[in-house]
Amino acid sequence: MLDILFPKVCPSCRTAALRNENLCSLCLSDIRFVNDWSFCRKCGIPFGYFSPEDRENLEWDNESSDHLCGKCLEGKFCFEKARSIAIYEGKIRDMIISFKYEGKLSNEDVLLDILTTNLPDDLDHFDSVVPVPLHINKLRQREYNQSVILASGLAGYAGVSCDLFGLRRIRETRPQIEIRNEQERRRNVKGAFLVPQSHKISGRSVLLVDDVFTTGSTCDECSKMLLDSGACKVQVLTLTRAKGM
Numbered sequence: 001m002l003d004i005l006f007p008k009v010c011p012s013c014r015t016a017a018l019r020n021e022n023l024c025s026l027c028l029s030d031i032r033f034v035n036d037w038s039f040c041r042k043c044g045i046p047f048g049y050f051s052p053e054d055r056e057n058l059e060w061d062n063e064s065s066d067h068l069c070g071k072c073l074e075g076k077f078c079f080e081k082a083r084s085i086a087i088y089e090g091k092i093r094d095m096i097i098s099f100k101y102e103g104k105l106s107n108e109d110v111l112l113d114i115l116t117t118n119l120p121d122d123l124d125h126f127d128s129v130v131p132v133p134l135h136i137n138k139l140r141q142r143e144y145n146q147s148v149i150l151a152s153g154l155a156g157y158a159g160v161s162c163d164l165f166g167l168r169r170i171r172e173t174r175p176q177i178e179i180r181n182e183q184e185r186r187r188n189v190k191g192a193f194l195v196p197q198s199h200k201i202s203g204r205s206v207l208l209v210d211d212v213f214t215t216g217s218t219c220d221e222c223s224k225m226l227l228d229s230g231a232c233k234v235q236v237l238t239l240t241r242a243k244g245m
């Protein structure tokens with residue numbers, strides 16, 4: 001009844017008349033899911049998506065479950081594995097940007113829904129969910145942290161605890177998106193986080209949650225702090241995956 005009086009609108013394109021869907025079918029079909037590609041078993045990068053020329057050079061082995069990208073072969077990341085749901089482009093990118101910078105909280109439900117209905121089936125068990133934190137100054141500007149919203153929604157869905165203060169950002173960093181060079185991205189976030197109460201992390205398998213994974217420098221630095229504080233395993237889950245440099 002309420003649907004007739006107040007037809008739901010697609011939060012992305014604002015067309016009306018949706019029944020049970022959160023996004024209209026046109027917007028839904030615009031989303032590229034990482035799972036549709038073959039991807040690195042450790043960092044989750046979809047092979048050949050961001051640089052199609054790689055695809056031709058890659059020796060395909062879809063049967064192999066431990067196919068690793070160049071970075072992971074070099075052992076660049078300390079997290080156990082990272083997974084992302086969708087490619088950071090098109091409608092989902094627009095929704096994240098308006099969710100993050102324009103305070104469009106109406107996108108919260110749809111983004112959370114995309115996250116939970118497409119959870120990767122190869123995630124290992126986790127005891128708690130920890131969001132990538134914002135610095136307090138940034139939090140004051142934006143008033144909320146998008147990764148907290150995703151993390152707490154996911155924890156509720158998975159029936160585990162969400163440790164909102166598992167990590168703290170102790171210094172402000174430049175937005176990673178402004179930095180082209182990967183070395184510099186790593187330097188930008190080095191020492192920027194700490195675990196305020198390590199007894200809450202110690203011995204636990206933690207799922208670190210954020211909205212976008214680009215080069216992985218931020219997630220890796222957070223993972224390092226969690227592992228240094230005694231976490232027995234850290235996996236990373238991000239809603240989207242952007243092209244790294």
Ligand SMILES: [Zn+2]
Binds near residue numbers: 010015028
């Ligand atoms: Zn739409």
Ligand SMILES: [Zn+2]
Binds near residue numbers: 071
């Ligand atoms: Zn990799």
